[in-house]
Amino acid sequence: MVNNIADSIEKIPLSALNQYVYCPRRCYLIHAEGEFTDNVHTESGSREHERVDTLLHEIKQDVRIEFALPVWSDRLGLTGRCDVVEFRSDGIVYPVEYKHGKRKKWLNDDLQLTAQALCLEEMLNVSVSFGAIYHIQSRRRREVEIDSDLRKTTESLIIEIRSLLDQSRCPSPIADKKRCPDCSLNSLCQPELINEIRRIKYWSDQLFDVSEEEWDSL
Structure with a gap:
């Protein structure tokens, strides 16, 4: 309690x-x-x-x-x-x-x-x-x-x-396809853009360790 x-x-x-x-x-x-x-x-x-x-x-x-x-x-x-x-x-x-x-x-x-x-x-x-x-x-x-x-x-x-x-x-944003589009703060939050930037940064950091399967999943 x-x-x-x-x-x-x-x-x-x-x-x-x-x-x-x-x-x-x-x-x-x-x-x-x-x-x-x-x-x-x-x-x-x-x-x-x-x-x-x-x-x-x-x-x-x-x-x-x-x-x-x-x-x-x-x-x-x-x-x-x-x-x-x-x-x-x-x-x-x-x-x-x-x-x-x-x-x-x-x-x-x-x-x-x-x-x-x-x-x-x-x-x-x-x-x-x-x-x-x-x-x-x-x-x-x-x-x-x-x-x-x-x-x-x-x-x-x-x-x-x-x-x-x-x-x-x-x-961090959740980027939920059901909830985010109807959220009044979507334009301020920009969940898809922020998550895409983080995704790009992650793969950039992993650039020399990316397997063929991981590249195919991009």
Whole structure:
């Protein structure tokens, strides 16, 4: 378990967990270097969040719903806000994270939701056993059990992210054909170019030791 570290370090934004699992380099560029650029995906997500960001609270069927609720954890050194938190009449506290796109399980979304649950538990002295991801495009919720595995993974990732953001060098790009093209920082990150330069340098260093098979693989 992580000890209380509030007095010794700057708090990590909750969104950093989502960014880190998606791509450590993106996480570093945003949260260590302050770089961010919108694209069609991020702009669409921002528009879809407008209702959540502008409302304060409402009551539906004995459920008090708080929007854009600030949360934090002194123990873990986290800060951020929950898109929606439902306070139900039976005492259940239920966080809901809004995400762009269709209903689909993404680990990075579940970890961000788990971090929100950990913050709420510490702030309110309650147990948060479940939450949900609301997929805006399909207008459907996907319930997530905040189990021990998610909790352990989340706390371990917080340590990794803190170590990443404390270092002075940006991590290497991943050059993932599925994720990189849709990333809003693609033009800044330039993953394909950087990896190609490193590939050329590697083979240049190995020039006199390259076998025929290795040359054929170029």
